[in-house]
Amino acid sequence: MVSGANSRKYSETMIKRAKGVTISQVADAAGVARSSVSRAFTRPDMLSPETVDRILKAAETLGYVPNHTARALSTGRHGNIGLIVPDIANPFFPPLIQAGQLEADRSDFCIFLGNTEENPKQEDKLVGRFAGQVEGIVLVSSRLSDERIRAHAAQLPLVLINRDVDGIPRVLIDSSSGVRQAVEHLAELGHRKIVYVSGPANSWSNKQRRTAIRSAASGLKVDIETVPAVLASYTSGRNAVSAILATGATAAVAFDDLTAQGVLAGLAEKKVSVPGDFSLIGCDDVLGAVTYPALTSVSNRSVEAGRVAVSLLIEMLQSNGIRDARYVLQTHLVMRETTMALGYRGP
Amino acid sequence: MVSGANSRKYSETMIKRAKGVTISQVADAAGVARSSVSRAFTRPDMLSPETVDRILKAAETLGYVPNHTARALSTGRHGNIGLIVPDIANPFFPPLIQAGQLEADRSDFCIFLGNTEENPKQEDKLVGRFAGQVEGIVLVSSRLSDERIRAHAAQLPLVLINRDVDGIPRVLIDSSSGVRQAVEHLAELGHRKIVYVSGPANSWSNKQRRTAIRSAASGLKVDIETVPAVLASYTSGRNAVSAILATGATAAVAFDDLTAQGVLAGLAEKKVSVPGDFSLIGCDDVLGAVTYPALTSVSNRSVEAGRVAVSLLIEMLQSNGIRDARYVLQTHLVMRETTMALGYRGP
DNA sequence: ACTTGACATGCAACCGGTTGCATGGAAATC
DNA sequence: GATTTCCATGCAACCGGTTGCATGTCAAGT
Numbered sequence: 044m045v046s047g048a049n050s051r052k053y054s055e056t057m058i059k060r061a062k063g064v065t066i067s068q069v070a071d072a073a074g075v076a077r078s079s080v081s082r083a084f085t086r087p088d089m090l091s092p093e094t095v096d097r098i099l100k101a102a103e104t105l106g107y108v109p110n111h112t113a114r115a116l117s118t119g120r121h122g123n124i125g126l127i128v129p130d131i132a133n134p135f136f137p138p139l140i141q142a143g144q145l146e147a148d149r150s151d152f153c154i155f156l157g158n159t160e161e162n163p164k165q166e167d168k169l170v171g172r173f174a175g176q177v178e179g180i181v182l183v184s185s186r187l188s189d190e191r192i193r194a195h196a197a198q199l200p201l202v203l204i205n206r207d208v209d210g211i212p213r214v215l216i217d218s219s220s221g222v223r224q225a226v227e228h229l230a231e232l233g234h235r236k237i238v239y240v241s242g243p244a245n246s247w248s249n250k251q252r253r254t255a256i257r258s259a260a261s262g263l264k265v266d267i268e269t270v271p272a273v274l275a276s277y278t279s280g281r282n283a284v285s286a287i288l289a290t291g292a293t294a295a296v297a298f299d300d301l302t303a304q305g306v307l308a309g310l311a312e313k314k315v316s317v318p319g320d321f322s323l324i325g326c327d328d329v330l331g332a333v334t335y336p337a338l339t340s341v342s343n344r345s346v347e348a349g350r351v352a353v354s355l356l357i358e359m360l361q362s363n364g365i366r367d368a369r370y371v372l373q374t375h376l377v378m379r380e381t382t383m384a385l386g387y388r389g390p
Numbered sequence: 391m392v393s394g395a396n397s398r399k400y401s402e403t404m405i406k407r408a409k410g411v412t413i414s415q416v417a418d419a420a421g422v423a424r425s426s427v428s429r430a431f432t433r434p435d436m437l438s439p440e441t442v443d444r445i446l447k448a449a450e451t452l453g454y455v456p457n458h459t460a461r462a463l464s465t466g467r468h469g470n471i472g473l474i475v476p477d478i479a480n481p482f483f484p485p486l487i488q489a490g491q492l493e494a495d496r497s498d499f500c501i502f503l504g505n506t507e508e509n510p511k512q513e514d515k516l517v518g519r520f521a522g523q524v525e526g527i528v529l530v531s532s533r534l535s536d537e538r539i540r541a542h543a544a545q546l547p548l549v550l551i552n553r554d555v556d557g558i559p560r561v562l563i564d565s566s567s568g569v570r571q572a573v574e575h576l577a578e579l580g581h582r583k584i585v586y587v588s589g590p591a592n593s594w595s596n597k598q599r600r601t602a603i604r605s606a607a608s609g610l611k612v613d614i615e616t617v618p619a620v621l622a623s624y625t626s627g628r629n630a631v632s633a634i635l636a637t638g639a640t641a642a643v644a645f646d647d648l649t650a651q652g653v654l655a656g657l658a659e660k661k662v663s664v665p666g667d668f669s670l671i672g673c674d675d676v677l678g679a680v681t682y683p684a685l686t687s688v689s690n691r692s693v694e695a696g697r698v699a700v701s702l703l704i705e706m707l708q709s710n711g712i713r714d715a716r717y718v719l720q721t722h723l724v725m726r727e728t729t730m731a732l733g734y735r736g737p
Numbered sequence: 738a739c740t741t742g743a744c745a746t747g748c749a750a751c752c753g754g755t756t757g758c759a760t761g762g763a764a765a766t767c
Numbered sequence: 768g769a770t771t772t773c774c775a776t777g778c779a780a781c782c783g784g785t786t787g788c789a790t791g792t793c794a795a796g797t
Contacts, residue, residue: 118755141479
C-alpha cells in the first residue's frame with residue numbers, strides 16, 4: 044500500500060480496463076463450443092444441466108459479461124426504449140419519466156432519455172440518433188410536424204403522448220374535462236371575462252386547452268381572451284401579466300402551473316391580490332400546494348400516461364404489430380386557494 | 391385515398407419498417423467493394439472524389455443509413471455517454487443535465503440519461519446496463535459506496551459530480567463557502583442557535599454542508615443543532631418543522647431549496663412568520679424567487695458542473711488516459727427575503 | 738524504357754455474439 | 768439385436784460494419 048501522490052502517478056498509467064472476456068475464452072475454459080456458451084446463457088434448457096453448470100462456472104471465474112453490442116447485432120434486439128421529452132426541467136415530465144422507467148423495468152427494458160429543449164431540430168436529431176439503439180420510442184409532447192412523426196413511425200415503433208396523430212398509437216391526457224370544470228367554476232363565482240394564458244404554439248395540449256376553454260365559455264355567457272406566454276415557464280407567465288390585466292378580465296386560466304406561478308408572481312408585483320382581486324387557475328397540478336397562495340389547478344395524469352405509453356410500446360414490440368390505439372385520460376379541477384367569488388372581500 | 395376505419399385496417403398489417411439497407415447493397419449499386427463504401431463514409435480522403443460521389447449517390451437513393459450497432463461492434467466506439475442522476479424530479483439536476491447534453495453535443499456525443507430514484511441498487515444496475523452501450527459515464531451525486539464506484543471505474547471511464555473519491559476524476563460543487571457565508575449572515579443578524587436541516591445520509595453534499603456549518607459556527611458563538619429531513623424533498627422539510635421548532639432555534643439552514651420550501655410551508659402552517667419570527671436559508675438556489683417569501687439561498691454551480699464533467703469525460707475518452715482531476719466550484723450566498731435580524735419587528 | 742513510388746481499391750479477417758442444420762451416441766422401440 | 772427416435776453438442780454462416788495488407792495502375796524519376 045503506497046499512499047498519496049506517489050501511488051497516484053502509477054495508477055494513471057497502470058489502470059487497464061478489464062477488457063473483453065469473450066465467449067470463445069469461456070468456451071475454451073469449459074471445453075465446449077462457442078455456441079454452447081451462448082446457449083448456456085440464452086437457452087439453458089437446450090443443454091444438459093451439468094454442461095450449463097460447467098460453462099457458468101467457467102464464465103464466472105473468467106468474469107465473462109455478454110457483449111451487449113454483439114448480441115444486439117445478431118439478434119436485432121437491444122432491450123432499450125427511448126423516451127423523448129421537450130424539457131426535463133418542466134416538472135410535468137419527471138413523474139411521467141419515472142413511471143415509464145418503472146414500467147420498462149418490469150419487462151427488463153432500459154429507458155434512454157432524451158431532452159429536446161423544445162427544439163424540433165433537436166428532436167429530429169435525437170430520434171435519428173436513438174433509432175439505431177432502441178427498439179422503440181415514446182415521444183412526449185412532440186413539437187414535430189405530423190409528417191415528421193409519421194416518417195419516424197415508419198422507421199421504428201413509436202408511441203405518442205399528448206399528440207394526436209391518426210394511425211399512430213397515442214396516449215392523450217384530456218385536459219378539456221378539467222378545463223371545462225375550471226371555466227364553470229369561475230363562471231359560478233361570477234367572473235364574466237376570463238383570460239387564457241396560452242403556451243407553446245405547436246403544443247397539442249395548448250391547442251386542446253384553448254379550444255376547451257372557448258367551448259366551455261360559449262355556453263356560460265363568459266368572455267374569453269387569449270394572451271400568449273410563448274413558453275411554458277415562470278418567466279413567460281410573469282411577463283404576460285400586463286397584457287392580462289390590460290384585457291380587464293377578472294380571472295385567468297394558465298396553460299400550465301409554471302406559467303400560472305409566473306402570473307401569480309407578476310400579479311403580486313403589481314399589488315393585485317389573489318384571489319381577492321383576481322382568480323387564477325393553472326393546469327397540470329405539478330406545483331401542488333407549494334405556491335402561495337396554493338394554486339387551484341387542473342389535475343394531470345402524467346404518471347398513468349407514462350406507464351400506459353411504455354406498456355403499449357412494449358406490447359407492440361412483443362406482438363410485432365401496430366395497434367392504432369388511442370388512450371384518453373380524463374382530468375378534473377383541483378380546488379385550492381387562488382379562486383374566489385368576484386367582489387368578495389373576506390369573511 | 392381511402393379514408394377512415396377501412397384504410398386503417400390495412401395499415402395495421404401493411405406497415406413494414408424500411409429495414410436494413412446494408413453496405414453490401416450500396417456496394418453493389420455503386421459497383422465497388424464493401425470496404426469502399428465504408429471508407430466513403432468514414433475516411434473519404436482515402437478514395438478518389440468521383441468514387442466517393444458515386445457511392446454517396448447510391449447510398450442516398452437506396453436510403454442507406456449506417457448501422458450503429460455494427461459499427462460499434464467493430465470499432466468499440468458508440469459515441470454515447472451515460473449520465474446518471476439520483477432524481478430527475480429534483481430541480482437541481484435538469485440544468486446540469488442540459489449543460490452536459492450541450493457539451494456532449496459539441497463533440498457529437500449523445501447523452502443517455504438514467505434516473506436511480508435515490509436507490510443504490512438501481513444505480514448499480516443502471517451503470518451495468520449502460521456499461522455496454524456508452525463509452526463513459528458521469529455519475530451525479532452518486533449514492534453508491536466508494537468501493538462500488540471504484541469497481542465501476544475499473545470497468546469504464548467514469549467522472550463524478552459531487553462525490554469525492556480519490557483517484558477518480560470528479561467535479562465538486564463546494565457549498566461550504568456559501569454555507570459559511572450563510573452562517574455568518576445569520577450570526578450578524580443576531581441568531582445564536584441555528585438548525586441544520588440535513589439531507590440524504592449518503593449524500594456527499596449533505597456531509598459537506600453539515601461540516602461547513604459546524605466549522606463556521608464554531609468561530610462565531612453560534613450553536614448548531616441538526617434535524618434530519620431524510621430525503622431532499624418538500625414533504626421531508628415540512629415534516630421536520632416540529633423538530634426544528636422544538637430545538638428553540640431562531641433560524642435554519644436547509645440541505646437544499648426543496649427542503650427549505652417544505653420548512654417554509656410547515657412554518658406558515660404553524661403560524662411562525664418568516665422572516666419575522668424565524669430566518670431560513672436554502673441551498674442550491676433552484677427555486678430562485680418563486681417561493682413566498684423569496685428564499686435566501688446558497689448559489690449552485692450545477693450548470694458548470696455538468697459542462698465540466700462531460701468535457702472532462704470526453705477528454706479522457708479521446709486521450710485514453712485517466713486524469714486524477716478534481717475540479718472544485720465555489721458558491722456564495724444569494725440574499726433574498728427569508729432572513730431578518732432577530733427580534734426585528736418591521737419598519 | 739524501366740524502376741520506383743504514390744495512390745486508389747479490393748480481399749479477407751475480425752469485432753462477439755446467435756442460430757439453423759448436421760452429427761453422433763444413448764435410449765427407446767420392435 | 769437392429770432400427771428408430773431423441774437429445775446434447777458442434778459446425779459454420781450470419782448480423783453489418785471496419786481495417787491491415789495486398790494488388791494493380793498510373794505518373795514521376797533517372
